[in-house]
Amino acid sequence: MKLFAELIRTLDSTNKTTLKVEALTRYFLEATDKDKVWAIAILSHRRPPRPVNTTLLRTWATEIANIPLWLFEESYHIVGDLAETIALIIPASDASSDKSLTQFLEEIIELKKLSDAEKKAYLHENWLELNYYERFVFSKLITGSFRIGVSQKLMTRALAKATNIDEDILAYKLMGNWEPSKISYTQLILEENEEDYLSKPYPFYLAYALENEAKDLGDVKDWSAEHKWDGIRSQVIVRNNELFVWSRGEELVTDKYPEFQEFINRVPNGTVMDGEILPFPDGAIGTFNDLQTRIGRKTVSKALLKKVPVILKVYDLLEWNGKDIRERPYRERRAFLKELVEGVDSSEAPLYLSESISFNSWEEVAAERERSREERSEGLMLKKLDSPYLVGRKKGDWWKWKVAPLTIDAVLTYAMRGHGRRSNLFTDYTFGLWDEEKNELVTFAKAYSGLTDAEFRKVDAWIKKNTLERFGPVRSVTPHYVFEIAFEGIAESKRHKSGVATRFPRILRWRQDKKIEDANSLEDLKSLIQ
Amino acid sequence: MNAPLLVFNDKGIYCEKAKVYLDPWKPVDHAIISHGHADHSRWGHKKYITHHSNVPIIRHRLDEIVVTGKEWNETFTINGVKFSLHPAGHIIGSSQIRVEYKGEVWVFTGDYKMEDDGVAVPYESVKCHSFITECTFGLPAFKWTPQDQVMTDVNNWWQQNREDGRTSVLFGYSLGKAQRLLKYLDPSIGKIYTHGAIENMTEVLRPQLKMPETIRITRDTKKDELKGSIVLAPPSAQGTPWIRKMVPFVTASASGWMTFRGARRRRAIDKGFVLSDHCDWQGLLEAIEGTGCEKVICTHGYTEIFSRFLREKGYDARTEETQYEGEIGELEAKSEMEKDVEPVEKTASSL
Numbered sequence: 001m002k003l004f005a006e007l008i009r010t011l012d013s014t015n016k017t018t019l020k021v022e023a024l025t026r027y028f029l030e031a032t033d034k035d036k037v038w039a040i041a042i043l044s045h046r047r048p049p050r051p052v053n054t055t056l057l058r059t060w061a062t063e064i065a066n067i068p069l070w071l072f073e074e075s076y077h078i079v080g081d082l083a084e085t086i087a088l089i090i091p092a093s094d095a096s097s098d099k100s101l102t103q104f105l106e107e108i109i110e111l112k113k114l115s116d117a118e119k120k121a122y123l124h125e126n127w128l129e130l131n132y133y134e135r136f137v138f139s140k141l142i143t144g145s146f147r148i149g150v151s152q153k154l155m156t157r158a159l160a161k162a163t164n165i166d167e168d169i170l171a172y173k174l175m176g177n178w179e180p181s182k183i184s185y186t187q188l189i190l191e192e193n194e195e196d197y198l199s200k201p202y203p204f205y206l207a208y209a210l211e212n213e214a215k216d217l218g219d220v221k222d223w224s225a226e227h228k229w230d231g232i233r234s235q236v237i238v239r240n241n242e243l244f245v246w247s248r249g250e251e252l253v254t255d256k257y258p259e260f261q262e263f264i265n266r267v268p269n270g271t272v273m274d275g276e277i278l279p280f281p282d283g284a285i286g287t288f289n290d291l292q293t294r295i296g297r298k299t300v301s302k303a304l305l306k307k308v309p310v311i312l313k314v315y316d317l318l319e320w321n322g323k324d325i326r327e328r329p330y331r332e333r334r335a336f337l338k339e340l341v342e343g344v345d346s347s348e349a350p351l352y353l354s355e356s357i358s359f360n361s362w363e364e365v366a367a368e369r370e371r372s373r374e375e376r377s378e379g380l381m382l383k384k385l386d387s388p389y390l391v392g393r394k395k396g397d398w399w400k401w402k403v404a405p406l407t408i409d410a411v412l413t414y415a416m417r418g419h420g421r422r423s424n425l426f427t428d429y430t431f432g433l434w435d436e437e438k439n440e441l442v443t444f445a446k447a448y449s450g451l452t453d454a455e456f457r458k459v460d461a462w463i464k465k466n467t468l469e470r471f472g473p474v475r476s477v478t479p480h481y482v483f484e485i486a487f488e489g490i491a492e493s494k495r496h497k498s499g500v501a502t503r504f505p506r507i508l509r510w511r512q513d514k515k516i517e518d519a520n521s522l523e524d525l526k527s528l529i530q
Numbered sequence: 531m532n533a534p535l536l537v538f539n540d541k542g543i544y545c546e547k548a549k550v551y552l553d554p555w556k557p558v559d560h561a562i563i564s565h566g567h568a569d570h571s572r573w574g575h576k577k578y579i580t581h582h583s584n585v586p587i588i589r590h591r592l593d594e595i596v597v598t599g600k601e602w603n604e605t606f607t608i609n610g611v612k613f614s615l616h617p618a619g620h621i622i623g624s625s626q627i628r629v630e631y632k633g634e635v636w637v638f639t640g641d642y643k644m645e646d647d648g649v650a651v652p653y654e655s656v657k658c659h660s661f662i663t664e665c666t667f668g669l670p671a672f673k674w675t676p677q678d679q680v681m682t683d684v685n686n687w688w689q690q691n692r693e694d695g696r697t698s699v700l701f702g703y704s705l706g707k708a709q710r711l712l713k714y715l716d717p718s719i720g721k722i723y724t725h726g727a728i729e730n731m732t733e734v735l736r737p738q739l740k741m742p743e744t745i746r747i748t749r750d751t752k753k754d755e756l757k758g759s760i761v762l763a764p765p766s767a768q769g770t771p772w773i774r775k776m777v778p779f780v781t782a783s784a785s786g787w788m789t790f791r792g793a794r795r796r797r798a799i800d801k802g803f804v805l806s807d808h809c810d811w812q813g814l815l816e817a818i819e820g821t822g823c824e825k826v827i828c829t830h831g832y833t834e835i836f837s838r839f840l841r842e843k844g845y846d847a848r849t850e851e852t853q854y855e856g857e858i859g860e861l862e863a864k865s866e867m868e869k870d871v872e873p874v875e876k877t878a879s880s881l
Contacts, residue, residue: 012791013801014780067670068842074835075671080792088671088789149795424792453796470834 003031004039004101005134011150020150024158033185034102040188041180042146043155048181050144051111052119054082057143060120064127065089077473080419083139087132095129108141109181153392163189168203168391176200177252201235201246202272202318202326203391207381207398214401215362217382224330224385225357225365227377228400229313230288230489230503231278232295236260236312238267239322245277258300259310262349267340270322274389275314275354281307285376288503289491311350314341315381318389326389330397333389372403378488379403405486406528407508408433408520411441412481415463416474418448426463426475427456429507431485433498434521441479442522444498445487450507459510482514483507490528500525535611535629536636536662538850543638543662545629548611551575552627552638555853562613564640565624566591566705569855579606581615583738584623587705590734602651618642619653620807621706622738628656637821638662641856643806644813647677649710649739655820662827665814666856667786668836672810674786680805681714687782687801689719692758697779701765701799704728706807708762709735711784715760717742723756725763725772751775768797786810808856818845830854 010023028036041047062072067089079085099107111119123142130138140146156174160167170189176199178188217223234253237244243264245254254260257277267273279286279294290308294300317337318326325333334356341353357380359365369380379402387397410431418427428448432441451459459481467475486508493501500522511518537544542554542561550560557574564570564580566587571580573592580588582599589597600606602625605614615625620641629636637658646652684700691698702708708728715722722744724732729746745751747761753775761776765783773779781800787793788802809817814836818826826847828837833849840847 012794015795015798015800016780065670068839071670071835071839074832075669078669078832079671079790084791085671088673092673419792424790425796 001097001099001101001104001130001134001137003027004035005131005137007039008137008148009133011148017154020154021158021161024150024155025161028159028162032100032102035100037180037183037185037188038101038105040155040159040174042141043150044152044174045145046178046180047141047144047146048105048109049112050142051108052123052142054143056116056119057082057086057123057139060123061086061090061127064124065091077417078424080417080424083136083143086127086139086143087136090127090135092132093128093135094131096131097126097129097134104138104141106181159189165189171203171391172200175203175250176246198239198242199237199244199252201237201244201250202324202389204233204235204248204274205316205390205398206393207400208393208395210382210399210401214365214382217399220359220362220365222385223365224334224383225359225368225380226315226354226383227357227372227375228379228381228402229276229278229285229354230376230378231276231291231310231313234275234277234312235318236263236273236275236314237319238263238271239269241269256294256297256300257310258305259350260312263312263344263351266344266349266351268321270319271340272317272319273312273314273337273340274316274318275312277310278313279308280311280350281309287376287491288489289493289501309350311346311352313352313354315354316389329386329388330383331385369401369403402488405488405508406490407484407486408525408528409482409511409514409518410444410485411479411516411519412459412477412483413441413443413479414474414476415459425456425460427451427460429459429483431483431505432479433525434519436521436523442498444496444500444522444525445485445502445505447483447485447505447507450486451510455510479516482511482516482519484509484511490525492529498522498525500529534660535631535634536638536660538852543852545611547631548608548613550608550611550613552629553640553854560608562615562627563588564618564627564638565620567621567641567703569853570640579613581623581625584625586734586737587623587731590731591705602654616656617651617654619644619646619650622650622709622735624650626654626656628658634659636660636662637823639664639817641666641808641854642817643809644817645674645677647710647807649713650807653817655817658821658823660825660827661818661821661823662829662850663814663818664808664830664854664856665828665833665836666808666831667806667810668814668828668832668839670811672786672789672806673812674806674810675804677714677805680784680803681711684711684714684782684784684803685716685719687803688715688760691780692720695757695778697756697758697776698760699773699776699779699781700760700762701768701781701783702728702762702785704731704764707784707805708732708764709739709741710807711805712741712744712762713739715742719760721745721755721759723747723751723759723761725761725767727764728762747775753777768799830856 007023007027011020058072062069076085126138127135156167156170160170233248235246241264243254245257245260247253279290281290293308317333320336341351344351346352357368372379382399382401384397410433412429413432414430415426416428418425430443430446433444435442463477466478469476485505487502487505489503491501541556541558543552550562551558552562553564553570554561555572559576561575562579566584571588578595578597585597585599600615602617603614605612612630614628616628618624618626618640620643627638635658637656641664642653644653688698702711704727709732722742724744724746756776767773782803783799784803784805786806786808788804794802824846826840826845828849829852837847837849
């Protein structure tokens, strides 16, 4: 644990990527194999299930710190991270534990089975025996997500340096379902493993947003264009008569989409497709809001399956006849894919091709982009015909070319403190639009991003001086500032007070030139629904 | 019942009986000033009274002012009200202001800390009935590490950066924090450079405090000579073109706010040293207990939270709105930026 806590401390002491990679590389060279596996697991968000619920954690931490629970809660709102709050309020100790990272994790896994009294005794003992950084890491391991400014990409880069194994190959090895408690470092990193191969997806290739004019990409004949669908990006694997559906977040979601089970019978073994899961109510592509009803469910009822069935719209083929074809040019992969999809009757298994758009000029591509909302797409994807399927987010061969978002001017009504980097700053805002009949503001969206750090600081300072009421971490503020809010889609919703749900709302700009009377009304918003 | 000895109005903390303000934020006739930071000693008062070691500081900052310097514990009477200044331990010349009338005693802390930093005259507990205190760090999450240990860390950090061929840029407030850091930097590691704002203030304070030699960074300073040195700069220098001269550099900030990982990451600073000229949680509680007071008024910081905690402990505690900022200038790039966002009239609150 000392070494890992020291790693976290070092990562915390720099903002420079090179120094972070150096520290990680050093760790991968010095740590024991077992600890390395756990470190990789933690930094790729594979942590053991939380053994203690956070209410108990808070209560037990306040007992040691000898403060009332409300004071812990207030501190938590300000610090913005539960584990950090716990580590800070517990009395300081210079002690340090000799237990390894692996041993701590094994104990944490076992902890789940113990009684509350035993859990409490275990936590109290360890909290008091660890120094600040160890206590912070220990609490992080218990509370959950380990976001500390190190992306999986950065970790993989360091691992590649430490092992001399190619970064892309490592990225592939780290994909999918593996359990840190059951796998050895040799098995995970060093060996080729046939068994794992069965369920393993390929790293997704992610596109950047187009920065310049489309015509600057060169000869239009070198490019392919298709609509950018607004669903769940997924990889669907059929191997050895088994189906695996992976979301982009590397989550195995096979059970959530029973519609796809039929692929086992219609798609040959040794096939991996990249595509989008889309809602398909009444035989047409629905809104993301429709899909929301499916995403959260672990088991899907028959009624829901009927109401919101899903389809898979595929755009790429990564494995064909059991062979990794990612190096082959896009045009070839598409040809195989077309052949594959045409062989499947979509009324029997919901597999559709994401059609390539035909065009002769960039102007025609642009015209098709303007039609995106009619197609229920977010815009276009531009892909170079001779491009391989790359690993991760890369520039050059693939570009997202979204339609301009819908926008509306709304009034800031509530603010909440942010988390992590933005703790102690009011950065999470709620916006209202005018109900013209009642002459009051109705909440319609929350947004957390879109302002610069300097703007956030200004708005934060203003909020602190113009608070009307406090509700825990939330403050209502004097309606005064107008912001232009952008969003990708809009649909009617019974769950929202405004009667409307917006997709991915964010702040486009701070309209300091506008007064609250100039903000839009709910009617204006509703008129955007097609 | 008589009006309280001290009241909070739109100009500052006011003693009606003596017609004197303590640390007023708007121009007044008579002001008693706790210390030299900008939020406590503002421009435009007709007469200033402060501790004599603060006189050169506010003269430097405010230029032509009429100011009288007092000794610690020297009682001066204005219209029957007795005033005296007592060490607050915050920065050089920082005082608590004691006010007594007909046996009733109030103490206003200004900003203060409990630790003896070897720079400011250490905090002295003053018995009183009512204690007006700051609580910048009034949360149990704040717990200071002893200065020796922090300064050892700072010097080790500098040494390591020097070995890595980098310049160390250390941010700290020009008045107070910069001199405290400077006093304990180890000149055997390398040369110590200063930003102009810090050098000016340090020159003012050299007659009062022994500090290692410094070199002012000017237009003529060569990039090469900076390598491996440490540069002391005010927080506002971060992200400005000025700092490019130090490339390759590593940044650090010394502030109580560095307790929070988020505060450091938000400012994109590499390293945070938790070093404050204010009280931590335990320090505040000890200070309050030491005064033997019954009433506590919290002026700035986590006032609502801290006063609620005090009420639960049995104190008659409340919050008053002031315009003091505590260490906020060290938290955000520029506290001045708040000045262009004025509170709006709350007429729209009926919405």
